[in-house]
Amino acid sequence: MLTEASEKFGKAQYIEGEGIMAFYYRLTRYAEQMVRPANRYTFKKHYIMHLPKGIFNYLLSKEVTAEHSRMESILHHARKAEEGINQTVMWYDTRRTMRAERLTQRTENIPRKYTN
Secondary structure (H helix, E strand, C coil), rough: HHHHHHHHHHCCCCCCCCHHHHHHHHHHHHHHCCCCCCCCHHHHHHHHHHCCCCHHHHHHHCCEEEECHHHHHHHHHHHHHHHHHHHHHHHHHHHHHHHHHHHHHHHCEEEECCCC
Protein backbone atom coordinates (compact mmCIF):
# COMPACT_ATOMS: atom_id res chain seq x y z
CA MET A 1 0.00 0.00 0.00
CA LEU A 2 2.74 2.46 0.95
CA THR A 3 4.94 1.75 -2.07
CA GLU A 4 1.80 1.95 -4.19
CA ALA A 5 1.37 5.59 -3.13
CA SER A 6 4.93 6.37 -4.26
CA GLU A 7 4.29 4.72 -7.60
CA LYS A 8 1.00 6.57 -8.03
CA PHE A 9 2.69 9.86 -7.16
CA GLY A 10 5.45 9.23 -9.70
CA LYS A 11 2.99 8.29 -12.46
CA ALA A 12 0.34 10.91 -11.68
CA GLN A 13 -0.70 12.94 -14.71
CA TYR A 14 -3.01 15.89 -15.28
CA ILE A 15 -6.43 14.73 -16.47
CA GLU A 16 -8.09 17.29 -18.74
CA GLY A 17 -11.67 16.84 -17.55
CA GLU A 18 -10.72 17.10 -13.89
CA GLY A 19 -8.71 20.32 -13.92
CA ILE A 20 -5.63 21.59 -12.18
CA MET A 21 -6.97 21.60 -8.63
CA ALA A 22 -8.06 17.96 -8.82
CA PHE A 23 -4.55 17.10 -10.03
CA TYR A 24 -3.07 19.02 -7.07
CA TYR A 25 -5.35 17.29 -4.55
CA ARG A 26 -4.59 13.87 -6.05
CA LEU A 27 -0.83 14.50 -5.78
CA THR A 28 -1.29 15.73 -2.22
CA ARG A 29 -3.24 12.58 -1.30
CA TYR A 30 -0.52 10.34 -2.78
CA ALA A 31 2.22 12.30 -1.01
CA GLU A 32 0.43 11.97 2.35
CA GLN A 33 0.23 8.19 1.91
CA MET A 34 3.94 7.81 1.11
CA VAL A 35 6.37 6.40 3.71
CA ARG A 36 8.76 9.19 2.81
CA PRO A 37 6.75 12.01 1.22
CA ALA A 38 8.20 14.02 -1.63
CA ASN A 39 9.90 17.21 -0.49
CA ARG A 40 8.36 20.56 -1.47
CA TYR A 41 10.61 21.07 -4.47
CA THR A 42 9.95 17.58 -5.87
CA PHE A 43 6.22 18.03 -5.34
CA LYS A 44 6.15 21.44 -7.08
CA LYS A 45 8.37 20.23 -9.91
CA HIS A 46 6.22 17.15 -10.56
CA TYR A 47 3.08 19.27 -10.48
CA ILE A 48 4.39 21.91 -12.90
CA MET A 49 6.04 19.45 -15.28
CA HIS A 50 2.83 17.44 -15.72
CA LEU A 51 0.50 20.36 -16.46
CA PRO A 52 -0.78 20.89 -20.02
CA LYS A 53 1.62 22.73 -22.31
CA GLY A 54 -0.50 25.91 -22.41
CA ILE A 55 -0.63 26.21 -18.62
CA PHE A 56 3.05 25.25 -18.30
CA ASN A 57 4.04 27.97 -20.80
CA TYR A 58 1.87 30.52 -18.98
CA LEU A 59 3.63 29.73 -15.70
CA LEU A 60 7.01 30.18 -17.33
CA SER A 61 5.92 33.49 -18.88
CA LYS A 62 5.06 34.68 -15.35
CA GLU A 63 8.42 33.38 -14.07
CA VAL A 64 6.68 30.82 -11.87
CA THR A 65 9.04 27.91 -11.23
CA ALA A 66 9.39 25.10 -8.71
CA GLU A 67 12.71 26.57 -7.58
CA HIS A 68 11.54 30.11 -6.82
CA SER A 69 7.76 30.04 -6.27
CA ARG A 70 5.54 29.06 -3.38
CA MET A 71 2.90 26.43 -4.05
CA GLU A 72 0.16 29.03 -3.47
CA SER A 73 1.62 31.17 -6.24
CA ILE A 74 1.90 28.20 -8.59
CA LEU A 75 -1.74 27.28 -7.96
CA HIS A 76 -2.88 30.89 -8.36
CA HIS A 77 -1.23 31.28 -11.76
CA ALA A 78 -2.20 27.80 -12.92
CA ARG A 79 -5.88 28.50 -12.08
CA LYS A 80 -5.66 31.81 -13.90
CA ALA A 81 -4.22 30.10 -16.99
CA GLU A 82 -6.85 27.36 -16.85
CA GLU A 83 -9.64 29.94 -16.62
CA GLY A 84 -8.20 31.75 -19.63
CA ILE A 85 -8.05 28.53 -21.63
CA ASN A 86 -11.62 27.62 -20.64
CA GLN A 87 -12.83 31.10 -21.62
CA THR A 88 -11.12 30.80 -25.00
CA VAL A 89 -12.66 27.39 -25.63
CA MET A 90 -16.09 28.70 -24.65
CA TRP A 91 -15.62 31.72 -26.92
CA TYR A 92 -14.67 29.52 -29.88
CA ASP A 93 -17.62 27.21 -29.23
CA THR A 94 -20.00 30.18 -29.11
CA ARG A 95 -18.51 31.59 -32.29
CA ARG A 96 -18.79 28.24 -34.06
CA THR A 97 -22.45 27.93 -32.96
CA MET A 98 -23.25 31.44 -34.20
CA ARG A 99 -21.66 30.68 -37.58
CA ALA A 100 -23.63 27.45 -37.89
CA GLU A 101 -26.86 29.30 -37.06
CA ARG A 102 -26.15 32.00 -39.66
CA LEU A 103 -25.38 29.35 -42.27
CA THR A 104 -28.62 27.54 -41.44
CA GLN A 105 -30.61 30.78 -41.72
CA ARG A 106 -29.04 31.56 -45.10
CA THR A 107 -29.82 28.14 -46.52
CA GLU A 108 -33.40 28.34 -45.24
CA ASN A 109 -33.90 31.68 -47.00
CA ILE A 110 -32.66 30.46 -50.39
CA PRO A 111 -35.62 29.96 -52.72
CA ARG A 112 -35.98 26.39 -53.81
CA LYS A 113 -36.40 25.54 -57.47
CA TYR A 114 -39.15 23.11 -58.12
CA THR A 115 -39.17 20.94 -61.17
CA ASN A 116 -42.08 18.89 -62.39
